Amino acid sequence: MRRTVLVVDDEPDLEALIVQRFRRQVSEGTLAFRFANDGIEALEAVAGHPEIGVVLSDINMPRMDGLTLLQRLQDAENPLATVIVSAYGDMANIRTAMNRGAFDFLTKPIDFADLEATVAKTLRHVAAAQEARIRRAAAERAHAALARYFSPNLAIELAAEGRAGDLAAQRRDVTAVFTDITGFTSLVETVDPAVMLELLNAYFAGMTEIVFDHDGTVMKGTGDGLHVLFGAPGDQPDHAERAVACALALDVFCEAFRVERQAEGIPLGVTRIGLHSGPALVGDFGRGRYFDYAAHGDTINTAARLEAANKTLGTRICASAAVAAGVAGFGGRPVGDLLLRGRSEPLRAYELLPSERSETPRTKAYAVAFEKLAAGEPDALPAFAALVGADPADPLANFHLRRLLNGGAGARVELP
Structure with missing residues (x-):
């Protein structure tokens, strides 16, 4: 690659000497020179020839001296590496030049061997600086893409060199989380678009912050829903625990957000959440044209269907037995053995509860009633009737009571 050096000096013989020295x-086409008689000509040359990478400038010149030129060059958006040339007895000006950002200096009379070595060193510096700028720009572009998916610290790490392998397609044990807002489509048709935009921006900003606080990965946002992953791209042996803690925090935020919007006259629905743990294929599936970090497999599909199951069950958070098995002291109520679309075998699921609700007398009474239900005992019906009588607003107890009253039995639940 050819590099161009701009020589700024009013000495008439210098041009011929330099051309001869670097002939x-x-x-060979690896080096080119341009020449200017003073600082003003130099600035014009720099403006008209962006290929100039190094400036070699005398200090004492007419119209604009070398120190003023140096200052103008250093004030530019991309300062050029500048080597200052002056008489040995002018060391005060040379020190001033170095303080203003000169890369190096040469003394007159010029030692051409020293000049050749200094030019070569300066050109290596320029090449290294340009390469660093290119790497930095690439890292910034990568970080901008990664920041959509990963927490700020993780995005910075992944954008750094040497971490690209973390984003390659690979099988991992993960916990997938899906969210969705009840009745959102109808809400969109009745709310002013500007109000809806502001609502969604605030909603997703709060949700994303919670996900990142738990070191989760935001895989995708679709309309009013969010797909979140734990266990990728980095190793997270506690991915199920992180997902459960995140889901509970999301539920608190979404309920508070819903109440606030309803107070403003916006009938925002409940946010439903589904969780499932298992193997998945995760990685960048953008095929090199764009960044698309995604997850595929039965684990992902099941988590999405557990989110949808909340609609039938009346629950807000539905987690699989695989999630429960990965969390010490998991707190929740058994929902039943759900026969989800696309699965041949039923899946045991739980209504995820915060710790303060998981050990209450009412929760324990529900567990007893569910055991009777699962065993097919006839007194399951009065047990659920008692639960509903004590708390008519309990959606899960109401769900099972309706099943029993309509002739249903057992823990197996077929969803529509």
């Missing part, structure tokens, strides 16, 4: 590099 081999010039003839």
